[in-house]
């Protein structure tokens with residue numbers, strides 16, 4: 001799974017550096033800039049929420065998975081635009097792994 005993310009990171013990076021906005025969706029997003037990329041992240045996040053609520057009402061699970069893939073993808077484009085990548089996020093998740101969210105929150109409120 002992280003192999004696929006690494007490969008996708010590499011494609012996104014090359015599109016950022018030398019992609020042609022007329023033939024590459026990712027290059028076209030970079031060309032339009034951060035605000036357009038953030039607009040897409042927000043739009044996809046809303047679509048995930050709507051699809052997840054549909055599943056709760058007996059709707060299509062696959063639609064929720066597709067919308068989540070769109071959100072992950074556009075988030076990766078955002079990271080790439082700002083000089084970060086999936087490995088940075090995986091490192092942060094690894095750092096948190098096994099650390100109870102409730103304990104972490106309680107430790108924070110003692111500071």
Ligand SMILES: N=c1c2ncn([C@@H]3O[C@H](COP(=O)(O)OP(=O)(O)OP(=O)(O)O)[C@@H](O)[C@H]3O)c2ncn1[C@@H]1O[C@H](COP(=O)(O)O)[C@@H](O)[C@H]1O
Pocket residue numbers: 008011015019023024025026027069070073
């Ligand atoms: N994983 C994806 C991926 N997921 C979704 N999308 C595109 O994201 C776009 C936006 O989705 P929407 O549902 O909002 O579609 P839309 O209404 O047409 O979008 P807008 O007009 O609002 O911008 C669609 O055109 C999808 O095809 C993706 N485009 C590219 N990739 C990956 O990125 C690589 C590089 O892509 P290119 O830069 O296009 O070569 C590809 O090989 C893939 O691996």
